[in-house]
Amino acid sequence: MGVPGQLGEFLRARRARLRPEDVGLPALRERRRVAGLRREELAQxxxxxxxxxxxxxxxxxVNASDAILEALAGALQLDGYEREHLRELAAQRPRPQRKPPPERLSPxxxxxxxxxxxxxxxxHGRRTDILAWNALGHALLAGHVDRAAPDHPADRPNLARMLFLDPHTRDLYVDWQRKARAxxxxxxxxxxxxxxxxLLASLVGELSMKSPEFVKLWNDHRVKPCEADEYELRHPLVGTLTVTQQILVPARSPEQSVAVVTTPEGSESENTLKLLGRSGLAPSPDTSPGAHSRPISSAAT
Known part of the structure; x- marks a missing residue:
């Protein structure tokens, strides 16, 4: 994740998603060697x-001015998150990577x-390590993982790793692709x-080696923090339900986020979630050959 490389990759990816007609330029009939806008078109x-x-x-x-960055953002039709990302990449200078201490859950x-x-x-921690969950969160989203795993930094499950490498988590989301993109x-x-x-660079490197689907999504350079979205889940115990996953940011721990799952009042999904809560059960790990019966944790390689 080199700094100059990240900026160039982001600009190329955003340039590739635009056609001349998207920005008011005449569509050209000749075959174009690259997808999207050419460098000279964007510069113009x-x-x-x-x-x-x-x-x-x-x-x-280096040292691109705010005016130039704003002009590029407008030409590339960047949204608010992408504009912020562009400014962050342009402001960065090469620094040695360091291993940060394990994230802790504040009292x-x-x-x-x-x-x-x-x-x-x-x-979730900033690298999507799961730092804590309540009983119902564990039963709904990761019942096949050891309930106590988040309490041990070396064994913490990681949401991104589970999503791409754990078949249980993959099967949970009916529209897995949309959750993966997010x-x-x-x-x-x-x-x-x-x-x-x-540690973040190591996670990205591991997923890049093990999941071609991750590589494709990572190279798209989509930039958007998780906030709130609706997902249909296919739970192995109680069946299908539709939930909204909302993100809260603790005031004293802004690099962490609390994901809260809700359902519409009086809905069938609310009843299904209550059924899961009353059952007091979580799905047993699949011990068939090839199945993942251990957590996909931050220590896994």
Whole structure:
């Protein structure tokens, strides 16, 4: 995740998703060697020289002004999150990666988690390590994983790793692709803010080696932190239900997030969730050959 490389990759990816007609340029009939806008077309739209933009994309130019970055963001039709990501990448300077200490759950966040008794909840670290979950959150989203795993940093489950490498988690989401896109978009957002995080770089490297689907989504350079979204789940014990996953950010731990799962009042999904809560059970791990019966944790390789 080199700094100059990240900026160039992001600019190329966003340039590739636009066609000339998307930005008011005439559509050309001749065959184009590359998808999307050419460098000279983007430079023209942003009001910068082609040579300057080329150097910027190749990581050979630094200290781009706010005005130039804003012009590029407008030409590329970036949304708010993408504009912030562009500014972060442009402002970064190469720094040695370092291994940060294990993330800890603050007593205040632990107290907050105790208030979620009737709804599933879990706490994610910035690399999507699961730092805590309540009983219903564990039963709904990861009942095949050891309930106590988040209490041990070396064994903590990791949401991104589970989503791409654990068949139980993959089967849980009816529209797995949409959930995967959301998690990778959030990882991109975090990577732009913490390029020096060696553990995050290691996670991205591992998933890149083990999952071609992750590589495809990562190379798309979608940038969007997880907030709130609706998902249809296919639970192995209670069947199908539709839930909304909402993200809360603890005031004292802004790098962490509390994911709370809700259902519409009076809905069949609410009844299904209550049934899971009354059962007091979680699905037993599949011990058939080839199945993952151990947590996909931050220590797994």
């Amino acid at each position: 739209l942003a009001g910068v020289s082609v040579s300057y933009y080329t150097r910027l994309e190749q990581g050979q130019s 205040m966040t632990r107290d907050l988690m105790r208030t979620f008794e009737s709804v599933p909840a879990m706490v 998690v990778v978009g959030n990882l991109r957002h975090v990577a732009g803010r913490h390029p020096e995080d060696s």
